[in-house]
Amino acid sequence: MDIQRILILLGKEARLGATNFMSIYVLVMPVVLSLLIALVFGDLLAQTPRLGIYDASDSQQFIQPLLDHPSINTTLYGSEDALTRAVERGAEEIGLSLPAGFAEAMRSDSAQVDFTVYRWGEAGVRNLLLLESAVGRAMAEGIGSGIDQLPIGVNAEQLGSANNLTWSQRLLPLLLIMSIVLGGLFIPATSLIDERQKHTLIALTTTPATLLDVYLSKTLMGFILSALMAVIILLLNGAFAGHIALLLLVIALGGLMSSVFGIILGSVSKDMDTFMGIIKAAGILLYAPGILKIFPQVPEWIGRIFPTYYLMSPLLEVTQNGAGFADIFIDIAVMVVLAAALLILLNSVIGRQQQKLALET
Amino acid sequence: MLSVEDLSYTYPGGTEAVRGIDFTIEKGEIFGFLGPSGAGKSTTQKVLIRLLRGFQGHVTVLGKPLNEWDDSYYEQVGVAFELPNHYQKLTATENLALFRSLYSGETHDPANLLEMVGLEEDADTRLSQFSKGMQMRLNFVRALLHKPDLLFLDEPTTGLDPVNGQKIKEIIRAQKEAGRTIFLTTHDMTVADQICDRVAFIIDGKITLIDSPRNLRLQHGERRVRVEFHRDGLSSPAQQAEFPLDGLGDNSEFLEVLRNNPIETIHTQEATLEDIFIETTGRTLT
Numbered sequence: 252m253d254i255q256r257i258l259i260l261l262g263k264e265a266r267l268g269a270t271n272f273m274s275i276y277v278l279v280m281p282v283v284l285s286l287l288i289a290l291v292f293g294d295l296l297a298q299t300p301r302l303g304i305y306d307a308s309d310s311q312q313f314i315q316p317l318l319d320h321p322s323i324n325t326t327l328y329g330s331e332d333a334l335t336r337a338v339e340r341g342a343e344e345i346g347l348s349l350p351a352g353f354a355e356a357m358r359s360d361s362a363q364v365d366f367t368v369y370r371w372g373e374a375g376v377r378n379l380l381l382l383e384s385a386v387g388r389a390m391a392e393g394i395g396s397g398i399d400q401l402p403i404g405v406n407a408e409q410l411g412s413a414n415n416l417t418w419s420q421r422l423l424p425l426l427l428i429m430s431i432v433l434g435g436l437f438i439p440a441t442s443l444i445d446e447r448q449k450h451t452l453i454a455l456t457t458t459p460a461t462l463l464d465v466y467l468s469k470t471l472m473g474f475i476l477s478a479l480m481a482v483i484i485l486l487l488n489g490a491f492a493g494h495i496a497l498l499l500l501v502i503a504l505g506g507l508m509s510s511v512f513g514i515i516l517g518s519v520s521k522d523m524d525t526f527m528g529i530i531k532a533a534g535i536l537l538y539a540p541g542i543l544k545i546f547p548q549v550p551e552w553i554g555r556i557f558p559t560y561y562l563m564s565p566l567l568e569v570t571q572n573g574a575g576f577a578d579i580f581i582d583i584a585v586m587v588v589l590a591a592a593l594l595i596l597l598n599s600v601i602g603r604q605q606q607k608l609a610l611e612t
Numbered sequence: 613m614l615s616v617e618d619l620s621y622t623y624p625g626g627t628e629a630v631r632g633i634d635f636t637i638e639k640g641e642i643f644g645f646l647g648p649s650g651a652g653k654s655t656t657q658k659v660l661i662r663l664l665r666g667f668q669g670h671v672t673v674l675g676k677p678l679n680e681w682d683d684s685y686y687e688q689v690g691v692a693f694e695l696p697n698h699y700q701k702l703t704a705t706e707n708l709a710l711f712r713s714l715y716s717g718e719t720h721d722p723a724n725l726l727e728m729v730g731l732e733e734d735a736d737t738r739l740s741q742f743s744k745g746m747q748m749r750l751n752f753v754r755a756l757l758h759k760p761d762l763l764f765l766d767e768p769t770t771g772l773d774p775v776n777g778q779k780i781k782e783i784i785r786a787q788k789e790a791g792r793t794i795f796l797t798t799h800d801m802t803v804a805d806q807i808c809d810r811v812a813f814i815i816d817g818k819i820t821l822i823d824s825p826r827n828l829r830l831q832h833g834e835r836r837v838r839v840e841f842h843r844d845g846l847s848s849p850a851q852q853a854e855f856p857l858d859g860l861g862d863n864s865e866f867l868e869v870l871r872n873n874p875i876e877t878i879h880t881q882e883a884t885l886e887d888i889f890i891e892t893t894g895r896t897l898t
Contacts, residue, residue, distance in 0.1 A: 256714055259710070259713045259714060263699075263710055266702075267699065267701055267702075270701055449697060449700070450693065450695060450697035451697050451698065451699055453663070453693070453697065454693065454697040454698075454711075454754075455714075456663075457661055457663070457686055457689075457691040458686050458711060458714040458715065459683050459684060459686050459687055459714055459715060459716065460683075460714045461683050605663070605665070606624075606664070606665070606666075608663065609658050609663035609664045610623070
């Protein structure tokens with residue numbers, strides 16, 4: 252193995268891949284789908300958190316900071332009915348109903364003040380967190396206390412659909428699997444098959460570059476594309492959040508699994524038609540956890556049958572639920588075991604490939 | 613430079629492609645390996661360029677047993693395949709530059725190599741726009757990139773027009789003059805006859821004959837000369853007569869033909885390599 256030669260071959264992969272239809276397809280497809288989903292379900296173009304307020308008396312000093320807040324859309328409603336209807340249909344993600352005497356009670360510093368918060372059932376976790384934090388801060392500033400010392404009691408009420416995932420959040424797992432698996436699997440596999448069919452692979456292996464160097468450069472290309480696409484898709488969907496180092500670790504493991512699996516598939520596929528046949532027949536198994544996630548009523552354990560579940564699940568846990576290492580340790584362990592098994596298999600495949608290449612020439 | 617002793621190779625399916633062949637190649641020699649399709653010449657070459665492992669016998673290349681070489685072998689060995697195998701989306705210069713960057717030793721400037729085979733004006737043309745002949749020429753010079761000591765050339769003139777075929781043969785001779793050793797696999801007897809110092813005939817996995825083309829021609833040819841002439845002037849049909857080479861200067865009949873008739877051709881009757889191949893193997897090269 253020679254690092255310099257691997258980098259040279261990686262440069263070649265990037266150069267040739269840039270004009271390859273399959274590369275363009277696997278890179279553009281998830282991005283286009285992301286944009287389409289965002290356009291259809293509105294999350295990308297209307298990501299600003301939406302807050303509705305009904306003020307039964309004069310609580311202007313608490314409301315004004317929310318009206319002036321640059322990152323949230325705040326609307327005032329003339330009645331509690333109007334506010335609840337707006338939250339129920341999703342026009343507002345959170346509805347704040349401030350009762351008569353709210354401001355006075357807050358200032359009196361004597362007793363707890365109760366008020367009602369309506370939450371739209373399909374509101375995203377990220378927007379809810381932003382809104383709740385903004386409301387808490389506005390109230391704390393209004394009476395000059397810390398958020399922890401606020402003398403308030405909140406009656407939370409959920410309105411609208413009981414499902415707390417937006418369509419864009421439901422489709423995100425599928426998009427993530429597509430981006431990581433497509434980029435990681437397709438590029439090394441198709442590139443290897445193409446080089447074998449055009450006999451450039453045999454030309455490379457009669458230079459000081461070894462078959463291992465060639466395989467590693469292709470695997471690395473798949474890994475880089477896969478990781479890059481995962482980050483792009485998460486950013487496009489506003490989900491590049493949570494513990495970033497952990498997120499990158501999961502993406503890296505997913506990219507490694509996909510690209511190694513891709514190069515193995517490329518090695519065992521006789522030609523491009525065989526490879527496409529395998530993908531058509533078995534590709535559904537790769538995407539299955541993402542498809543199942545669209546339907547929250549499907550039991551979670553079914554997804555666990557498929558290896559890509561262990562990539563998708565920790566990604567969602569970190570980005571949507573703010574999970575830490577301890578929460579996703581098992582998923583990561585499964586991914587490490589799968590990646591190790593694939594690397595052992597790859598080693599055996601490379602050993603047999605040299606002979607196969609000579610026979611094909 | 614290269615020594616092969618009792619080399620055998622059996623494919624995984626059980627086909628015995630090479631059966632105990634022996635030969636040596638000296639430094640600076642052009643060695644032709646001739647045989648029809650399926651005779652075992654490609655298998656032998658694949659073993660010698662380390663594509664096929666698991667052979668039986670002893671092979672020593674550049675002073676070291678073949679199975680003790682690692683991938684540094686290719687720093688000293690150049691390989692040109694029978695079929696072009698380039699990156700079609702890259703230009704000729706880019707293809708050579710890519711392969712050049714994989715070698716750690718001294719290399720040729722791609723521009724000089726392209727000029728050598730008349731491709732300088734197509735240096736920046738994508739390979740997808742090259743004809744087969746142009747790709748073959750590029751195939752050939754790619755093997756020379758890193759100034760290897762030993763060259764394996766598989767049918768280097770296939771698909772080339774006579775002018776470019778001649779150019780390639782001249783370059784091969786120049787490589788020999790520069791001290792390089794060349795192992796040439798071909799079924800083109802004319803090419804072998806013109807440039808090889810020695811040739812080996814291989815058939816059914818066995819070498820049937822090894823010698824220089826000249827010796828073979830002399831040993832297997834007839835020591836006669838054939839004259840074609842017009843007995844009654846140029847308008848008459850050409851006639852042929854054959855005379856023994858020995859004592860030709862004193863052969864009155866031969867001298868009479870020369871003096872009194874317009875001569876069309878005179879040829880000695882040594883055998884061609886193809887004749888010798890057919891005679892010794894009972895097979896043709898097709």
